[in-house]
Amino acid sequence: MKLIELVILIVVVLAVALLITVGFEHIIPSTSVRRLAEFYLYTAYNPLVNYTAMSPEAVTAIVWDFRGLDTLFETSVFYLALIGSLALVRGLFVEHVEKSGHGLSIIVRTVTRITAPMIIAVGASIGLHGHLTPGGGFQGGSVIAVLPMIVIVVFSAGFLVLKGVTTSKLITTRSLGLIGIGVTAIALFLAGLALGTSAYVFQNMAKPAAQISMPVSIGGALISGTLWFFNLFEMFAVAAGFTIAFLAIMMARTLEAEKR
Amino acid sequence: MSSVEMLNTYFLSIVLASLLVNTTIALYALFFKPHYVKKVIALTIFSDTVNTFAIFIGYRRWVGQTPPRVPVLTDLNQNAIENTIEEFKSLAVDPLPQALVLTAIVIGLAVILFLVFLGWILYSHYKTLDMREIRGLKG
Numbered sequence: 001m002k003l004i005e006l007v008i009l010i011v012v013v014l015a016v017a018l019l020i021t022v023g024f025e026h027i028i029p030s031t032s033v034r035r036l037a038e039f040y041l042y043t044a045y046n047p048l049v050n051y052t053a054m055s056p057e058a059v060t061a062i063v064w065d066f067r068g069l070d071t072l073f074e075t076s077v078f079y080l081a082l083i084g085s086l087a088l089v090r091g092l093f094v095e096h097v098e099k100s101g102h103g104l105s106i107i108v109r110t111v112t113r114i115t116a117p118m119i120i121a122v123g124a125s126i127g128l129h130g131h132l133t134p135g136g137g138f139q140g141g142s143v144i145a146v147l148p149m150i151v152i153v154v155f156s157a158g159f160l161v162l163k164g165v166t167t168s169k170l171i172t173t174r175s176l177g178l179i180g181i182g183v184t185a186i187a188l189f190l191a192g193l194a195l196g197t198s199a200y201v202f203q204n205m206a207k208p209a210a211q212i213s214m215p216v217s218i219g220g221a222l223i224s225g226t227l228w229f230f231n232l233f234e235m236f237a238v239a240a241g242f243t244i245a246f247l248a249i250m251m252a253r254t255l256e257a258e259k260r
Numbered sequence: 261m262s263s264v265e266m267l268n269t270y271f272l273s274i275v276l277a278s279l280l281v282n283t284t285i286a287l288y289a290l291f292f293k294p295h296y297v298k299k300v301i302a303l304t305i306f307s308d309t310v311n312t313f314a315i316f317i318g319y320r321r322w323v324g325q326t327p328p329r330v331p332v333l334t335d336l337n338q339n340a341i342e343n344t345i346e347e348f349k350s351l352a353v354d355p356l357p358q359a360l361v362l363t364a365i366v367i368g369l370a371v372i373l374f375l376v377f378l379g380w381i382l383y384s385h386y387k388t389l390d391m392r393e394i395r396g397l398k399g
Protein backbone atom coordinates (compact mmCIF):
# COMPACT_ATOMS: atom_id res chain seq x y z
CA MET A 1 0.00 0.00 0.00
CA LYS A 2 2.84 2.42 0.90
CA LEU A 3 4.54 1.52 -2.38
CA ILE A 4 1.44 2.40 -4.39
CA GLU A 5 1.16 5.75 -2.61
CA LEU A 6 4.83 6.46 -3.29
CA VAL A 7 4.43 5.59 -6.98
CA ILE A 8 1.36 7.84 -7.24
CA LEU A 9 3.21 10.75 -5.65
CA ILE A 10 6.21 10.31 -7.93
CA VAL A 11 3.97 10.19 -10.99
CA VAL A 12 2.16 13.34 -9.86
CA VAL A 13 5.43 15.20 -9.32
CA LEU A 14 6.73 14.15 -12.74
CA ALA A 15 3.44 15.13 -14.40
CA VAL A 16 3.46 18.58 -12.76
CA ALA A 17 7.07 19.08 -13.83
CA LEU A 18 6.14 18.14 -17.39
CA LEU A 19 3.19 20.53 -17.29
CA ILE A 20 5.43 23.39 -16.15
CA THR A 21 7.98 22.57 -18.84
CA VAL A 22 5.41 22.48 -21.64
CA GLY A 23 3.45 25.51 -20.53
CA PHE A 24 6.34 27.68 -19.40
CA GLU A 25 5.74 30.43 -21.95
CA HIS A 26 2.14 30.80 -20.89
CA ILE A 27 2.49 30.36 -17.15
CA ILE A 28 3.69 33.86 -16.29
CA PRO A 29 1.00 36.05 -17.93
CA SER A 30 2.21 38.37 -20.65
CA THR A 31 0.54 41.38 -22.24
CA SER A 32 -0.97 39.27 -25.03
CA VAL A 33 -3.50 36.45 -25.08
CA ARG A 34 -3.84 33.42 -27.31
CA ARG A 35 -5.34 33.60 -30.82
CA LEU A 36 -8.38 31.62 -29.65
CA ALA A 37 -9.08 34.16 -26.91
CA GLU A 38 -8.74 36.98 -29.43
CA PHE A 39 -11.26 35.23 -31.67
CA TYR A 40 -13.74 34.94 -28.82
CA LEU A 41 -13.24 38.54 -27.71
CA TYR A 42 -13.54 39.80 -31.28
CA THR A 43 -16.70 37.87 -32.20
CA ALA A 44 -18.62 37.86 -28.90
CA TYR A 45 -20.45 41.12 -29.58
CA ASN A 46 -19.83 42.00 -33.19
CA PRO A 47 -22.78 42.23 -35.60
CA LEU A 48 -20.43 42.52 -38.58
CA VAL A 49 -18.97 38.98 -38.43
CA ASN A 50 -20.48 35.55 -38.99
CA TYR A 51 -19.99 33.62 -35.77
CA THR A 52 -21.16 36.23 -33.29
CA ALA A 53 -23.11 35.51 -30.09
CA MET A 54 -24.31 39.13 -29.68
CA SER A 55 -23.45 39.18 -26.00
CA PRO A 56 -21.11 41.80 -24.50
CA GLU A 57 -20.14 39.30 -21.78
CA ALA A 58 -17.63 37.01 -23.47
CA VAL A 59 -17.68 34.37 -20.71
CA THR A 60 -21.42 33.81 -20.99
CA ALA A 61 -21.10 33.79 -24.75
CA ILE A 62 -18.57 30.96 -24.46
CA VAL A 63 -20.52 29.07 -21.82
CA TRP A 64 -23.86 29.04 -23.61
CA ASP A 65 -23.04 29.64 -27.27
CA PHE A 66 -19.51 28.80 -28.45
CA ARG A 67 -19.23 25.83 -26.08
CA GLY A 68 -22.91 25.31 -25.38
CA LEU A 69 -22.86 21.50 -25.53
CA ASP A 70 -20.21 21.51 -22.78
CA THR A 71 -22.57 23.35 -20.50
CA LEU A 72 -25.52 21.16 -21.43
CA PHE A 73 -23.63 18.05 -20.35
CA GLU A 74 -22.36 19.87 -17.29
CA THR A 75 -25.97 20.51 -16.33
CA SER A 76 -26.74 16.84 -16.75
CA VAL A 77 -23.73 15.87 -14.60
CA PHE A 78 -24.98 18.22 -11.92
CA TYR A 79 -28.44 16.70 -12.21
CA LEU A 80 -27.08 13.14 -11.95
CA ALA A 81 -24.91 14.00 -8.93
CA LEU A 82 -27.97 15.39 -7.20
CA ILE A 83 -30.11 12.38 -8.09
CA GLY A 84 -27.31 10.12 -6.84
CA SER A 85 -27.15 12.03 -3.55
CA LEU A 86 -30.89 11.77 -3.04
CA ALA A 87 -30.79 8.06 -3.89
CA LEU A 88 -28.10 7.56 -1.24
CA VAL A 89 -30.30 8.96 1.54
CA ARG A 90 -33.66 7.77 0.22
CA GLY A 91 -34.49 5.61 3.26
CA LEU A 92 -33.14 8.01 5.84
CA PHE A 93 -34.84 11.15 4.69
CA VAL A 94 -38.47 11.73 5.58
CA GLU A 95 -40.13 15.06 4.99
CA HIS A 96 -41.83 16.09 8.18
CA VAL A 97 -43.01 19.28 9.86
CA GLU A 98 -42.06 19.78 13.44
CA LYS A 99 -44.30 21.99 15.51
CA SER A 100 -41.94 22.64 18.42
CA GLY A 101 -39.09 25.11 18.46
CA HIS A 102 -38.97 28.82 17.77
CA GLY A 103 -35.72 29.17 15.89
CA LEU A 104 -33.07 31.71 16.81
CA SER A 105 -33.72 35.03 18.59
CA ILE A 106 -36.24 37.56 17.29
CA ILE A 107 -33.48 39.89 16.05
CA VAL A 108 -32.03 37.20 13.78
CA ARG A 109 -35.45 36.15 12.57
CA THR A 110 -36.48 39.73 11.73
CA VAL A 111 -33.23 40.42 9.90
CA THR A 112 -33.70 37.19 7.95
CA ARG A 113 -37.21 38.22 6.97
CA ILE A 114 -35.92 41.61 5.76
CA THR A 115 -32.94 40.23 3.82
CA ALA A 116 -34.83 37.33 2.23
CA PRO A 117 -36.35 39.33 -0.67
CA MET A 118 -33.03 41.12 -1.14
CA ILE A 119 -31.18 37.84 -1.59
CA ILE A 120 -33.70 36.71 -4.20
CA ALA A 121 -33.48 40.09 -5.95
CA VAL A 122 -29.68 39.97 -6.09
CA GLY A 123 -29.75 36.38 -7.35
CA ALA A 124 -32.29 37.19 -10.04
CA SER A 125 -30.31 40.26 -11.06
CA ILE A 126 -27.09 38.25 -11.37
CA GLY A 127 -28.85 35.50 -13.28
CA LEU A 128 -30.93 37.58 -15.67
CA HIS A 129 -28.13 40.05 -16.47
CA GLY A 130 -25.78 37.17 -17.19
CA HIS A 131 -25.45 38.13 -20.86
CA LEU A 132 -24.54 41.75 -20.01
CA THR A 133 -22.36 41.66 -16.90
CA PRO A 134 -20.32 38.95 -15.16
CA GLY A 135 -22.75 36.39 -13.82
CA GLY A 136 -25.25 33.95 -15.24
CA GLY A 137 -27.61 31.16 -14.40
CA PHE A 138 -25.27 29.15 -12.17
CA GLN A 139 -24.16 32.12 -10.10
CA GLY A 140 -27.66 33.56 -9.75
CA GLY A 141 -29.08 30.16 -8.81
CA SER A 142 -26.35 29.62 -6.22
CA VAL A 143 -27.06 33.04 -4.68
CA ILE A 144 -30.78 32.25 -4.48
CA ALA A 145 -29.99 28.87 -2.90
CA VAL A 146 -28.31 30.75 -0.03
CA LEU A 147 -31.75 31.83 1.18
CA PRO A 148 -33.12 28.35 2.07
CA MET A 149 -29.79 27.62 3.75
CA ILE A 150 -30.20 30.70 5.98
CA VAL A 151 -33.86 29.89 6.63
CA ILE A 152 -32.95 26.32 7.65
CA VAL A 153 -30.32 27.61 10.08
CA VAL A 154 -32.39 30.46 11.52
CA PHE A 155 -35.81 28.80 11.63
CA SER A 156 -35.76 25.07 10.80
CA ALA A 157 -36.06 22.69 7.88
CA GLY A 158 -39.67 22.05 8.91
CA PHE A 159 -40.41 25.77 8.61
CA LEU A 160 -39.37 25.66 4.97
CA VAL A 161 -41.69 22.69 4.34
CA LEU A 162 -44.47 24.49 6.22
CA LYS A 163 -44.08 27.47 3.89
CA GLY A 164 -44.69 25.20 0.89
CA VAL A 165 -41.09 24.53 -0.20
CA THR A 166 -41.45 20.76 -0.43
CA THR A 167 -39.15 18.30 -2.12
CA SER A 168 -41.67 17.35 -4.79
CA LYS A 169 -42.25 21.00 -5.71
CA LEU A 170 -38.51 21.60 -5.89
CA ILE A 171 -37.98 18.55 -8.09
CA THR A 172 -40.80 19.78 -10.33
CA THR A 173 -39.17 23.23 -10.57
CA ARG A 174 -35.86 21.62 -11.37
CA SER A 175 -37.36 19.39 -14.05
CA LEU A 176 -39.18 22.37 -15.59
CA GLY A 177 -35.89 24.25 -15.69
CA LEU A 178 -34.14 21.33 -17.40
CA ILE A 179 -37.01 20.95 -19.89
CA GLY A 180 -36.75 24.67 -20.60
CA ILE A 181 -33.03 24.31 -21.31
CA GLY A 182 -33.72 21.40 -23.66
CA VAL A 183 -36.48 23.24 -25.50
CA THR A 184 -34.32 26.35 -25.87
CA ALA A 185 -31.50 24.19 -27.23
CA ILE A 186 -33.64 22.75 -30.04
CA ALA A 187 -35.93 25.79 -30.57
CA LEU A 188 -34.17 27.07 -33.66
CA PHE A 189 -33.77 23.57 -35.06
CA LEU A 190 -37.56 23.08 -34.82
CA ALA A 191 -38.12 26.53 -36.34
CA GLY A 192 -35.82 25.54 -39.19
CA LEU A 193 -37.82 22.35 -39.76
CA ALA A 194 -41.07 24.33 -39.79
CA LEU A 195 -39.75 26.98 -42.16
CA GLY A 196 -38.01 24.45 -44.40
CA THR A 197 -34.54 25.94 -43.97
CA SER A 198 -31.48 24.38 -42.39
CA ALA A 199 -30.63 25.10 -38.76
CA TYR A 200 -28.38 23.58 -36.14
CA VAL A 201 -29.21 22.23 -32.72
CA PHE A 202 -27.87 24.73 -30.13
CA GLN A 203 -27.84 27.52 -32.69
CA ASN A 204 -28.07 31.06 -31.43
CA MET A 205 -27.26 33.56 -34.17
CA ALA A 206 -27.23 33.13 -37.92
CA LYS A 207 -24.39 30.97 -39.27
CA PRO A 208 -23.14 30.89 -42.87
CA ALA A 209 -25.04 27.64 -43.58
CA ALA A 210 -28.10 28.42 -41.45
CA GLN A 211 -29.50 31.86 -41.93
CA ILE A 212 -32.09 32.04 -39.17
CA SER A 213 -31.38 33.47 -35.74
CA MET A 214 -32.97 34.13 -32.38
CA PRO A 215 -34.08 37.72 -31.64
CA VAL A 216 -31.13 39.80 -30.45
CA SER A 217 -33.30 42.17 -28.44
CA ILE A 218 -36.93 42.41 -27.37
CA GLY A 219 -38.35 45.94 -27.21
CA GLY A 220 -34.90 47.48 -27.28
CA ALA A 221 -33.60 45.36 -24.39
CA LEU A 222 -30.70 43.13 -25.38
CA ILE A 223 -31.38 39.45 -24.64
CA SER A 224 -28.69 37.91 -26.89
CA GLY A 225 -30.94 35.25 -28.41
CA THR A 226 -30.85 31.99 -26.50
CA LEU A 227 -28.47 33.18 -23.75
CA TRP A 228 -31.12 34.94 -21.68
CA PHE A 229 -33.42 31.92 -21.78
CA PHE A 230 -30.62 29.52 -20.87
CA ASN A 231 -29.65 31.71 -17.92
CA LEU A 232 -33.26 31.97 -16.73
CA PHE A 233 -33.92 28.21 -16.83
CA GLU A 234 -30.51 27.33 -15.44
CA MET A 235 -31.11 29.71 -12.54
CA PHE A 236 -34.31 27.89 -11.59
CA ALA A 237 -32.71 24.46 -12.00
CA VAL A 238 -29.62 25.28 -9.91
CA ALA A 239 -31.54 27.08 -7.14
CA ALA A 240 -34.06 24.23 -6.81
CA GLY A 241 -31.32 21.58 -6.99
CA PHE A 242 -29.24 23.06 -4.18
CA THR A 243 -32.34 23.65 -2.06
CA ILE A 244 -33.26 19.95 -2.36
CA ALA A 245 -29.77 18.98 -1.24
CA PHE A 246 -29.76 21.33 1.77
CA LEU A 247 -33.24 20.20 2.76
CA ALA A 248 -32.26 16.53 2.51
CA ILE A 249 -29.10 17.01 4.59
CA MET A 250 -30.82 18.94 7.35
CA MET A 251 -33.96 16.76 7.46
CA ALA A 252 -31.86 13.63 7.63
CA ARG A 253 -29.82 15.04 10.47
CA THR A 254 -32.82 15.98 12.59
CA LEU A 255 -34.30 12.54 11.99
CA GLU A 256 -31.06 10.94 13.12
CA ALA A 257 -31.09 13.05 16.28
CA GLU A 258 -34.64 11.99 17.05
CA LYS A 259 -33.74 8.31 16.78
CA ARG A 260 -31.07 8.51 19.48
CA MET B 261 12.85 45.54 -18.10
CA SER B 262 11.75 48.46 -15.95
CA SER B 263 11.49 48.15 -12.18
CA VAL B 264 7.67 48.31 -12.19
CA GLU B 265 7.54 45.49 -14.72
CA MET B 266 10.05 43.51 -12.67
CA LEU B 267 7.89 43.99 -9.57
CA ASN B 268 4.81 42.85 -11.47
CA THR B 269 6.58 39.70 -12.64
CA TYR B 270 7.73 39.09 -9.07
CA PHE B 271 4.17 39.37 -7.71
CA LEU B 272 2.85 37.03 -10.39
CA SER B 273 5.65 34.57 -9.56
CA ILE B 274 4.66 34.70 -5.89
CA VAL B 275 1.09 33.81 -6.86
CA LEU B 276 2.33 30.95 -9.03
CA ALA B 277 4.67 29.60 -6.35
CA SER B 278 2.00 29.70 -3.66
CA LEU B 279 -0.43 27.93 -5.99
CA LEU B 280 2.08 25.12 -6.48
CA VAL B 281 2.76 24.86 -2.74
CA ASN B 282 -0.98 24.84 -2.08
CA THR B 283 -1.44 22.02 -4.60
CA THR B 284 1.27 20.00 -2.87
CA ILE B 285 -0.22 20.44 0.59
CA ALA B 286 -3.73 19.60 -0.63
CA LEU B 287 -2.50 16.46 -2.41
CA TYR B 288 -0.57 15.38 0.69
CA ALA B 289 -3.67 15.81 2.86
CA LEU B 290 -5.80 14.01 0.28
CA PHE B 291 -3.51 10.96 0.29
CA PHE B 292 -2.29 10.71 3.87
CA LYS B 293 -4.90 12.21 6.19
CA PRO B 294 -6.96 9.35 7.62
CA HIS B 295 -10.17 11.24 8.35
CA TYR B 296 -12.88 11.36 5.66
CA VAL B 297 -13.93 14.97 6.32
CA LYS B 298 -10.31 16.12 6.14
CA LYS B 299 -9.99 14.35 2.81
CA VAL B 300 -13.06 16.18 1.51
CA ILE B 301 -11.68 19.52 2.73
CA ALA B 302 -8.36 18.77 1.03
CA LEU B 303 -10.23 17.96 -2.16
CA THR B 304 -12.01 21.35 -2.11
CA ILE B 305 -8.69 23.12 -1.52
CA PHE B 306 -7.14 21.16 -4.39
CA SER B 307 -9.94 21.96 -6.83
CA ASP B 308 -9.98 25.63 -5.84
CA THR B 309 -6.22 25.84 -6.34
CA VAL B 310 -6.46 24.26 -9.78
CA ASN B 311 -9.26 26.66 -10.70
CA THR B 312 -7.19 29.64 -9.58
CA PHE B 313 -4.32 28.27 -11.63
CA ALA B 314 -6.52 28.19 -14.74
CA ILE B 315 -7.63 31.79 -14.13
CA PHE B 316 -3.99 32.76 -13.59
CA ILE B 317 -2.96 31.32 -16.94
CA GLY B 318 -5.72 33.31 -18.66
CA TYR B 319 -4.69 36.55 -16.97
CA ARG B 320 -3.36 39.34 -19.13
CA ARG B 321 -1.05 42.11 -18.07
CA TRP B 322 -2.20 45.67 -18.30
CA VAL B 323 -0.55 47.65 -21.09
CA GLY B 324 0.05 51.38 -20.80
CA GLN B 325 0.76 53.82 -18.04
CA THR B 326 -2.81 54.43 -16.83
CA PRO B 327 -4.35 52.44 -13.99
CA PRO B 328 -6.29 49.35 -15.15
CA ARG B 329 -9.86 49.95 -16.27
CA VAL B 330 -12.53 47.56 -17.44
CA PRO B 331 -13.03 47.47 -21.21
CA VAL B 332 -16.74 48.03 -21.79
CA LEU B 333 -18.64 47.63 -25.04
CA THR B 334 -21.31 50.31 -25.31
CA ASP B 335 -21.46 51.79 -28.81
CA LEU B 336 -23.13 49.80 -31.53
CA ASN B 337 -23.13 52.29 -34.41
CA GLN B 338 -21.26 51.14 -37.48
CA ASN B 339 -18.45 53.72 -37.31
CA ALA B 340 -17.42 53.29 -33.69
CA ILE B 341 -17.91 49.52 -33.59
CA GLU B 342 -14.60 48.47 -35.13
CA ASN B 343 -12.59 50.75 -32.83
CA THR B 344 -14.46 49.69 -29.70
CA ILE B 345 -14.14 45.99 -30.43
CA GLU B 346 -10.49 46.34 -31.38
CA GLU B 347 -9.80 48.15 -28.11
CA PHE B 348 -11.75 45.50 -26.21
CA LYS B 349 -9.77 42.76 -27.94
CA SER B 350 -6.46 44.41 -27.11
CA LEU B 351 -7.25 44.87 -23.40
CA ALA B 352 -9.53 42.06 -22.16
CA VAL B 353 -8.22 38.93 -20.44
CA ASP B 354 -8.68 35.42 -21.85
CA PRO B 355 -12.35 34.49 -21.29
CA LEU B 356 -11.99 30.76 -22.04
CA PRO B 357 -10.34 29.67 -18.73
CA GLN B 358 -13.00 31.62 -16.87
CA ALA B 359 -15.77 29.77 -18.70
CA LEU B 360 -14.09 26.41 -17.99
CA VAL B 361 -13.61 27.32 -14.33
CA LEU B 362 -17.26 28.27 -14.09
CA THR B 363 -18.11 24.77 -15.30
CA ALA B 364 -15.57 23.18 -12.95
CA ILE B 365 -16.88 25.05 -9.91
CA VAL B 366 -20.46 23.86 -10.42
CA ILE B 367 -19.36 20.27 -11.06
CA GLY B 368 -17.08 20.45 -8.03
CA LEU B 369 -19.94 21.68 -5.87
CA ALA B 370 -22.16 18.80 -7.01
CA VAL B 371 -19.39 16.29 -6.36
CA ILE B 372 -18.78 17.74 -2.89
CA LEU B 373 -22.50 17.43 -2.14
CA PHE B 374 -22.39 13.80 -3.22
CA LEU B 375 -19.31 13.17 -1.06
CA VAL B 376 -20.97 14.78 1.96
CA PHE B 377 -23.98 12.49 1.58
CA LEU B 378 -21.64 9.53 1.12
CA GLY B 379 -19.72 10.42 4.26
CA TRP B 380 -22.91 10.66 6.21
CA ILE B 381 -23.98 7.21 5.01
CA LEU B 382 -20.50 5.89 5.87
CA TYR B 383 -20.83 7.27 9.37
CA SER B 384 -24.27 5.78 9.93
CA HIS B 385 -22.96 2.36 8.75
CA TYR B 386 -19.59 2.18 10.48
CA LYS B 387 -20.03 4.71 13.33
CA THR B 388 -16.68 6.20 12.36
CA LEU B 389 -15.15 8.27 9.57
CA ASP B 390 -11.58 7.12 10.12
CA MET B 391 -10.57 5.62 6.79
CA ARG B 392 -8.05 3.22 8.41
CA GLU B 393 -10.82 1.58 10.43
CA ILE B 394 -13.30 1.59 7.54
CA ARG B 395 -10.67 -0.04 5.33
CA GLY B 396 -9.96 -2.62 8.05
CA LEU B 397 -13.61 -3.59 8.44
CA LYS B 398 -13.92 -5.07 4.91
CA GLY B 399 -17.64 -4.63 4.42
